[in-house]
Amino acid sequence: MRRTLVAGSVAAWLVLAAVMLPVSVAQSTIFQGTPTPDPDDQTQVMAQLRADYPRVDGSTSAYPLQMTIACHVYAVPCSWQENPFAEDYYGPAFDADITPELLDRLWGIVHSGTHGSYMNLIAGDADIILVAREPSGDELTAAADLGVDLDVRPVALDAFVFLLHVDNPIDYLTLDTIRAIYTGEMTTWAGAGMYQPGLDALINPYQRNPNSGSQELMLRLVMGDLSMINAPDMILPGMMGPINVVGDDPYGVGYSVYFYAVHINAHPNIKLAGIEGVRPTPKTIADWTYPLTTEVYVVVRDDMPPDSTTVLLRDWLLTEEGQAVVASSGYVAILPKED
Incomplete structure (x- = not known):
């Protein structure tokens, strides 16, 4: 099942396809469907991600979501930290009781902005990005020039x-x-x-x-x-x-x-x-009554191996458990919570 980019409806998410067909974003489509990870095997999913966490990037606005996901995967308590000189940030406190290596890994997560993260993904300098919009014409051209197709899926509402x-x-x-x-x-x-x-x-x-x-x-x-x-x-x-x-x-x-x-x-x-x-x-x-409701997207290159942790993280984000983490960040989850 697929639908055209940008326009959307919550109702469209109430019926999830059992199989997602690979379609290039250059065809102006996005995916929706049942993610591949087994939602009952969260322990194994987290262990795999901790062992080989993908290289991430994204929009400035999606950085707290990215950090929420990483903190969940690594089981590190994180919260909003006040910054009197710039934007508030979400992550572990600097005095958090975690190893220096893990602290460096978490603070090593950076976002290059929407355009920058798309270009990094296209160039192969990032594995998975969280962005506030679908790719622009310039970005699709850059991808086509390098023979890259982008897999773009909604992951949250903004x-x-x-x-x-x-x-x-x-x-x-x-x-x-x-x-x-x-x-x-x-x-x-x-x-x-x-x-x-x-x-x-x-x-x-x-x-x-x-x-x-x-x-x-x-x-x-x-x-x-x-x-x-x-x-x-x-x-x-x-x-x-x-x-x-x-x-x-x-x-x-x-x-x-x-x-x-x-x-x-x-x-x-x-x-x-x-x-x-x-x-x-x-x-x-x-409920999409606000007329400029938008979607936040998780994007990977279409040639990523299906058994990679990049695809695993992408698919896990679209499970009920992944969407619960999305909601905990302050974003609106895109999948309805099951009763």
Whole structure:
């Protein structure tokens, strides 16, 4: 059973195929189906993964999920650690009672960002990645040039969100309003419903850099065939950029993903806009009523040996036990919990 990339429905996951056919992501499809590991043999699965843990990479926003998985596999207690100078992080405390070798192994897990991790996977410098979007056209071209096919499967739910300053009286935006803002058709917040006497209230529409996970989601989920305004000085690199800049700009608007904006880099001056009258919450993401609900993907090269720990980890993540670990990270599990 397969369905087209991006569009999805929780209902589609209620009936799981018994066999998954190998299909290249270049054909614009993703997999769903019953994973291959025996869910009753978790001890053996964990032992195999600990003996030969794959080389991992992924999106910035998916790093806590990656660490949650590794901590589970290695049976290491992990939690959110506060970082007063940058983003909070998830992992073992620096004074955790574990061997230096294991601590180094866990802290050796790094994420290169969405585009960087795709390129590392394609080049053979990573075995498995967790990413906030399916591959971009540039990434598919790079894969095709090297004769690489990508196996892309949804592993969790997230959401594409729009960031507003808490002092902005607007709480909801429509997709048409967002498109008007980012094509330059709408330039003042008065046009979006905000009016403050004596102020021009010009909209400052911040963007992300090309090929970043957030920018690709913006183009695919919101803009479609519309061209965004050419404003190089409004392009912000890195996921921290929109959070920090909009947090200091009452007239700014930017975009990110829900997990990052809520769990990794929550900002006291940032609120998430409701879209088409629906606020992004775990519930509205889980039932897909939030209109910009997205999927997080686990991706491997299609030529990975079926008996490799890379494939074992990928398939285990799609079992009930693996999805429970996904849910423990704060992401919304993609498979319904069985009664």
